[in-house]
Amino acid sequence: MDLRETLRQEAMDDDPQLNKLLQEFSKKKQNSPEPILPTKGFVIKTKLVKATETFAINTKVFINLCHSPEIPAPPLLSRIEISKAIQNGDNQTYKVPMSLSQPRTDLDKVGSICIVLDVCINTAPYHHAIEEVEFKEFIMSLAVEWIEQKQKFELHRELILPKMMAKGDLVPHFIARAKRPVILPLVEETNGKICSTPKYQFILEPETDPKFLAVQIHLPLLKSGRDCSLDIEENRLIFSNSQYLPLDIRLPYSIDVDKSGAKFDCTNQNLYVTMSIVQDYSE
Secondary structure (H helix, E strand, O other), X not given: OEOHHHHOHHHHHOOHHHHHHHHHOOOOOOOOEEEEOOEEEEEEEEEEOOOOOOOOOOOEEEEEEEEOOOOOOOOOOOHHHHHHHHHOOOOOOXXXXXXXXXXXXXXXXXXXXEEEEEEEEOHHHHHHHHHOHHHHHHHHHHHXXXXXXXXXXXXXXXXXXXXXXXXXXXXXXXXXXXXXXXXXXXXXXOOOOOOOOOEEEEEEEOOOOOOEEEEEEEOOOOOOOOOOEEEEEOOEEEEEEOOEEEEEEEOOOOEEEEEEEEEEEOOOOEEEEEEEEOOOOOO
């Protein structure tokens, strides 16, 4: 099975089953929610444009945009792909998970009651926001929209950034702790030729009775997967490219060839091949 064309993101976006496979191997098992305390970031100041049952119109609202590595990360895309998704208003390709606290009251500088909420995101997109103004504005807009959706507030779109890392103390957020996928030892094959054989590793999800197998192939010499050839058989994966020696991998499980896909991540120059493991129901 030649999956060369599936290396194109456009083809993958049109295949919901393939997208589901690509996401499944990185999903985490849900356990009892446990508290995490986010790290302070920056503050967004706005106000209510419509009164609620509890708060008057023009009540100030302070949004603590904080972060934690425990919050699920958004999809792995290059910054160019992220920028393109933002410009096109594409909320399907790129989504940023957010954890929202319950609103609480505090006092502003003049002693008036104000509303405080914490919006926590993964640490990686937070640092991206600090580095790029366009992305920061995107995150701010998402935070405001998320609060409006969850709290039924109507917020003013004139957003101010006070010189503070947080308004008051941050509150714990409760998330489901995750089990990390099992990563088998890194394998490096050599056969004495000038070209190198790519390094790769297996990723199993979940840890016991895995449903999905992913192969991560590190390709630091490549900028895209355009010239890669990939063949998948029931127990075998064959990779080839002109800058590397062929890679012939014996898979530790039988996989469903029709439920397999590949994606090249330009950020870290890794090719991810995800496959659905054939389940044995004979017992």
